[in-house]
Amino acid sequence: GQQVMQIPQYQHVQEGEDFTTYCNSSTTLSNIQWYKQRPGGHPVFLIQLVKSGEVKKQKRLTFQFGEAKKNSSLHITATQTTDVGTYFCAGFSNRDDKIIFGKGTRLHILP
């Protein structure tokens, strides 16, 4: 069945450093979404990517969808303490008609 793998599992960065999390699917995706979950909170939608090779930016966050629509990345420039949380990718495949979440990357910011 479809699998979505996300790396790294944990990332500790100094405040001001950059951060990247990677998402890889075992199957071609129709689209991919990214969510952020703060400690003790619920997932909050960040963005959806649909097109092959798509790149979207939200302030310090840059999202990419691979050409083959099997991988994606989220890059945060100059991290801030408010970026703390777990970032999940969620891939959707038309074939399976369900969304599969990755296990997430937990970002911890060192002051």
Add this chain to the structure above:
Amino acid sequence: DTGVSQNPRHKITKRGQNVTFRCDPISEHNRLYWYRQTLGQGPEFLTYFQNEAQLEKSRLLSDRFSAERPKGSFSTLEIQRTEQGDSAMYLCASSLEGRVGDEQYFGPGTRLTVT
């Protein structure tokens, strides 16, 4: 505030008991999803509804689990004969009409502890 509400927020039950959770989605959303999340893991898809129709069910959803959305509005998730392995956060999400994969709005979840 995402607008999706879930009740109760916490439930402690003894093994073998039945529990029922409720989800009230954002009113104009016609898709409703149930997920289960354990510590350190991403949400695991359980099932989803388009209006009152249950369209997809994960293999994770054993016969002890059942979900309903009788009038296409709120939904309930029932777990019968609970087991300790059922302890988790149960998340509900809703989205506007469209293909599955559209932006989902999550509720705060119901944390189930089976003792």
